[in-house]
Amino acid sequence: MIYWIKELIEMGDKMQSIGNVIGGSTEKGISIRLKSDAKVNIGDIISCKNSEATFYLKITNLYISSSVPNQFIEEISGKKLEREENYHFFDKEERFYKIAETKILKIKNNDKLKPPKDVPSYFSEVYLANPKEFEFLNEGGEIEIGYLKNEASSESLKIKLPANNLISHHMLIVAATGKGKSNFAKVFLKGIMSCDKYSAIVFDPHNEYYGGESIKGLRDLPNANNKVIYFTPLTENLPAGAEKLEICVSDLEPEDFFGMVDLTSAQQEAIALIYKTYGKNWIKELFEQNIDERQKTFNDKIQNVTFATLKRKIGKMLDISENMEEGIIFKMPSNEESKSKTIYDKIKEELKNNKIIIIDTSMVGGDAEKIITSSIVNKVYNLYRYNKQKKPKEFNIYPEVLILFEEAPRVLGSEVLSKGTNVFERIAREGRKFKVGLCAITQMPSLLPKEILSQMNTKVILGIPSPEDRMAIINSSSQNISDESLEIQMLEIGEALITSPFVKFPLPVNIYDFNQIVRECNKDKKKENPVNPGV
Amino acid sequence: MEEKRIKELLEFIENNHNSKSHIEISEKDFQEILPKLTNSTLYAVDGGCSIILDGGSWIIAKIKTCYVAYQNTSKLKEESNEFLVALIKNSKVILAKKDNNITLLNAKDLEDGVNIMRSLFELDLLKKISETANEKDIILRDGSLSFPEENQEENKNLNEIKELCKKKNLFLVGINKTSRQSEGGRPILGIINEFSSKYLKNKAWLYSKEKIVKFHPFSDFCFKIDYENENFKDIMSYIAYYSSDPEILGYPYPLFKADKIARVMEFEKVSESNKIKMVSKHLGKEFIEFDEKSAIFHDLLDKRAYRNG
Numbered sequence: 001m002i003y004w005i006k007e008l009i010e011m012g013d014k015m016q017s018i019g020n021v022i023g024g025s026t027e028k029g030i031s032i033r034l035k036s037d038a039k040v041n042i043g044d045i046i047s048c049k050n051s052e053a054t055f056y057l058k059i060t061n062l063y064i065s066s067s068v069p070n071q072f073i074e075e076i077s078g079k080k081l082e083r084e085e086n087y088h089f090f091d092k093e094e095r096f097y098k099i100a101e102t103k104i105l106k107i108k109n110n111d112k113l114k115p116p117k118d119v120p121s122y123f124s125e126v127y128l129a130n131p132k133e134f135e136f137l138n139e140g141g142e143i144e145i146g147y148l149k150n151e152a153s154s155e156s157l158k159i160k161l162p163a164n165n166l167i168s169h170h171m172l173i174v175a176a177t178g179k180g181k182s183n184f185a186k187v188f189l190k191g192i193m194s195c196d197k198y199s200a201i202v203f204d205p206h207n208e209y210y211g212g213e214s215i216k217g218l219r220d221l222p223n224a225n226n227k228v229i230y231f232t233p234l235t236e237n238l239p240a241g242a243e244k245l246e247i248c249v250s251d252l253e254p255e256d257f258f259g260m261v262d263l264t265s266a267q268q269e270a271i272a273l274i275y276k277t278y279g280k281n282w283i284k285e286l287f288e289q290n291i292d293e294r295q296k297t298f299n300d301k302i303q304n305v306t307f308a309t310l311k312r313k314i315g316k317m318l319d320i321s322e323n324m325e326e327g328i329i330f331k332m333p334s335n336e337e338s339k340s341k342t343i344y345d346k347i348k349e350e351l352k353n354n355k356i357i358i359i360d361t362s363m364v365g366g367d368a369e370k371i372i373t374s375s376i377v378n379k380v381y382n383l384y385r386y387n388k389q390k391k392p393k394e395f396n397i398y399p400e401v402l403i404l405f406e407e408a409p410r411v412l413g414s415e416v417l418s419k420g421t422n423v424f425e426r427i428a429r430e431g432r433k434f435k436v437g438l439c440a441i442t443q444m445p446s447l448l449p450k451e452i453l454s455q456m457n458t459k460v461i462l463g464i465p466s467p468e469d470r471m472a473i474i475n476s477s478s479q480n481i482s483d484e485s486l487e488i489q490m491l492e493i494g495e496a497l498i499t500s501p502f503v504k505f506p507l508p509v510n511i512y513d514f515n516q517i518v519r520e521c522n523k524d525k526k527k528e529n530p531v532n533p534g535v
Numbered sequence: 536m537e538e539k540r541i542k543e544l545l546e547f548i549e550n551n552h553n554s555k556s557h558i559e560i561s562e563k564d565f566q567e568i569l570p571k572l573t574n575s576t577l578y579a580v581d582g583g584c585s586i587i588l589d590g591g592s593w594i595i596a597k598i599k600t601c602y603v604a605y606q607n608t609s610k611l612k613e614e615s616n617e618f619l620v621a622l623i624k625n626s627k628v629i630l631a632k633k634d635n636n637i638t639l640l641n642a643k644d645l646e647d648g649v650n651i652m653r654s655l656f657e658l659d660l661l662k663k664i665s666e667t668a669n670e671k672d673i674i675l676r677d678g679s680l681s682f683p684e685e686n687q688e689e690n691k692n693l694n695e696i697k698e699l700c701k702k703k704n705l706f707l708v709g710i711n712k713t714s715r716q717s718e719g720g721r722p723i724l725g726i727i728n729e730f731s732s733k734y735l736k737n738k739a740w741l742y743s744k745e746k747i748v749k750f751h752p753f754s755d756f757c758f759k760i761d762y763e764n765e766n767f768k769d770i771m772s773y774i775a776y777y778s779s780d781p782e783i784l785g786y787p788y789p790l791f792k793a794d795k796i797a798r799v800m801e802f803e804k805v806s807e808s809n810k811i812k813m814v815s816k817h818l819g820k821e822f823i824e825f826d827e828k829s830a831i832f833h834d835l836l837d838k839r840a841y842r843n844g
Contacts (some may be wrong), residue, residue, distance in 0.1 A: 068782050076781040080800040083753075090788040091610055 019100065020247055021048060021124040026116055029103040030057055032126050036093035040100060041151045043487040043508045047129040048429045050120040053109045054503070056129065057102035060483040100143060103483045104196060105505040113504060131157035137504055140164070143191030145184070146533045149495055151509035159509050163191070163198055166458050167400045167501045168437040170428060172408070174445045175462030180494045181441050182208055184460055185404060186514040189218060189356055192402065193227045199351045200402040201380065203373045207232075207362035210239070218356060227346040229350050231343060232360035243346065245360060247372065249283040249318060250333040252344055256375040260411065261317060261367045270302045284332060286311055287324055317367040329364060329372065344379045351380070354399050370411065371478025377403055378423045384434040400435040403427070408440035409447035417449060428455040446472040458500035462511075463491035479506050558718045560730045561688055568748070570776035573623020577777060578607045578664050579789030581677040582657040585648050587798035587807045590826030593623040596649045597807055600660045601796040603789050605777065615796050618656060619807070622648045651686065658692040665699045665707075673706045673773060677790050680709035680761035697763065706770050709761030710790060715781045716759060723747065728757050741771050750778035771815060
């Protein structure tokens with residue numbers, strides 16, 4: 001109580017009433033008549049003092065209103081238009097004004113935050129919220145992502161998301177093209193790097209996360225050498241610290257294919273049977289065996305045509321020709337390679353070191369990319385599951401890991417999952433038990449099944465113009481954001497609305513510009529945090 | 536049949552005022568006025584009243600008075616006062632209780648008594664403004680600047696105010712929304728308005744002979760003005776500036792504003808009435824309830840009719 005009074009006194013000078021409560025309910029929100037000089041926007045957070053309680057309100061809609069009856073207004077307008085009469089309005093500010101519709105975010109009473117179960121009384125004064133009031137938002141916060149978006153306020157509050165649990169409870173980054181999905185992902189990954197107690201695997205189909213000559217990436221951050229590992233199929237001009245992305249086909253398992261690439265049930269059964277028969281050498285055998293050998297091994301359990309189709313399909317997927325000429329990533333097993341560390345072994349090692357592992361898939365086609373992704377994710381997920389059940393001590397050594405991938409509907413879309421489950425779906429459903437979290441990026445959340453959307457507990461919304469996609473996100477959010485539809489539609493580049501069970505209320509945030517972060521870091525490498533907000 | 540009856544009525548009116556000679560009107564008697572800005576403050580004073588409880592031989596009324604002050608386009612001040620008054624008719628005498636004073640009113644009936652009380656409160660406020668206003672300020676009163684001879688107290692107070700205004704060089708203006716002043720069976724305002732609509736179309740003007748003014752070119756109304764000072768045209772030009780608000784075109788906006796504030800709204804009436812009834816019950820004044828029943832049945836009928844309608 002005393003603390004609260006002190007806080008009020010401290011803020012006293014800055015607090016200037018911007019409006020009065022004129023009605024509302026807990027269900028429909030609070031209506032506020034705004035003062036003529038109040039400058040507020042949709043999405044701004046304002047506060048309302050009501051005896052001992054402070055109501056934090058978010059503006060969800062704005063409209064104009066007047067004490068002059070509508071009929072008069074139309075008549076006056078007609079006269080102005082048709083007769084070109086000029087009038088002089090007296091007390092214009094009193095008679096023509098703006099109404100803000102708001103939703104109650106939280107109620108602060110005796111220093112405790114409570115859900116919106118009460119309403120302020122008529123004529124309660126409304127103020128611009130001071131960002132300092134929202135310091136409670138950063139309780140447990142670790143990953144700094146930007147500033148609390150409040151255009152009405154000249155001051156700003158840095159927002160930190162609590163990574164613990166948030167990572168393993170999955171994230172969805174959703175936005176239209178160019179709204180800043182990759183920027184947010186990079187900022188978030190930078191935060192993970194700074195924490196040094198989480199890890200991430202990034203599947204990068206556009207080769208933008210590690211960085212290059214024309215694009216800033218994680219490699220441009222001061223601690224990149226120790227914290228980032230980059231796997232790329234490039235053979236020449238490998239950047240310093242990069243590793244060659246090569247996968248031995250003997251490390252691929254049937255489940256890396258199932259639910260990821262287009263296979264008939266007969267083909268899936270055939271793969272399972274071949275794998276059961278030959279184990280790790282199943283792909284090698286698929287390519288090497290002739291018809292007689294196959295018939296001898298499988299009798300008539302696999303038809304010749306199925307075999308032939310599988311060979312052709314898998315060959316195409318893995319970029320291996322009929323006469324076993326290898327492509328850039330998938331290699332046939334050899335004795336030498338079997339002794340060396342595989343990419344999976346390296347990844348497992350680096351996970352323990354809390355590193356960000358970036359897999360550059362920009363040079364391979366759709367199916368190959370899916371198989372690379374799926375095989376790595378499968379291995380990592382199985383490792384975590386195994387450790388939890390069989391090696392609890394080892395399990396504790398491994399950090400929470402975030403698996404970041406783009407174009408989420410390709411692996412988690414309703415259409416894909418209707419043909420069979422895959423590792424991503426399994427992680428979405430139960431990954432949190434094993435400290436494995438997904439960070440799915442998409443432009444079209446409506447293509448994801450409702451169950452999957454609901455599993456993505458944290459949603460980073462960066463502007464969705466399509467009503468269908470907006471509704472999909474609103475309906476699956478862990479916090480009620482049904483009133484924020486307009487705000488979501490109007491989010492500008494770099495502005496985000498973040499809903500999560502791990503934040504106190506849906507957060508409007510101006511996400512840092514990653515390029516700016518890099519510039520600031522390189523200006524003075526000792527400096528950890530960026531100075532300027534926004535994209 | 537209906538049309539015939541209406542025609543007969545209209546002809547009756549027309550024949551009767553046409554049979555008498557009209558006042559002589561000439562275009563020369565009109566002067567066009569153009570809105571002018573002044574640095575002086577313009578005050579507008581108004582009052583409103585409503586009967587809260589009607590006990591047949593007594594009433595309790597709510598009276599509100601208000602003034603607003605404008606300078607150029609900005610409102611400088613706004614102040615309102617509220618009073619509850621009780622009036623009782625005992626034999627032929629009407630007594631009113633205002634604060635601790637009991638006044639004997641020269642009123643025809645209780646309703647008239649309430650209006651007199653409202654005028655007295657309004658005059659109190661007018662006096663207060665006159666005392667604080669600065670030289671050349673304009674004070675508008677909603678209504679006339681004279682009372683019937685028998686209203687001695689109002690006249691006495693008003694004369695004091697007029698004297699004060701004269702002394703301080705303040706411009707006191709009464710604006711009459713309704714005027715019964717007639718000539719040849721027709722209201723003068725009607726005659727002048729009709730004439731101006733033909734010869735002074737889309738112009739703001741003043742008719743100096745009778746002090747009738749139309750404040751805005753596109754307004755359909757003109758008003759009879761009470762003004763006992765010089766510079767009539769200048770003052771009217773200043774007021775014309777304040778009469779350009781489209782919500783009430785041709786009427787000084789400050790008076791419109793004052794009227795809005797001073798109006799006793801229905802919800803206020805209900806709330807005050809409930810309050811008084813609660814207090815009377817608490818004090819054991821049962822007569823209030825019984826007396827009220829002697830006068831409210833008509834209201835009850837109105838309400839029923841309204842609901843059924």
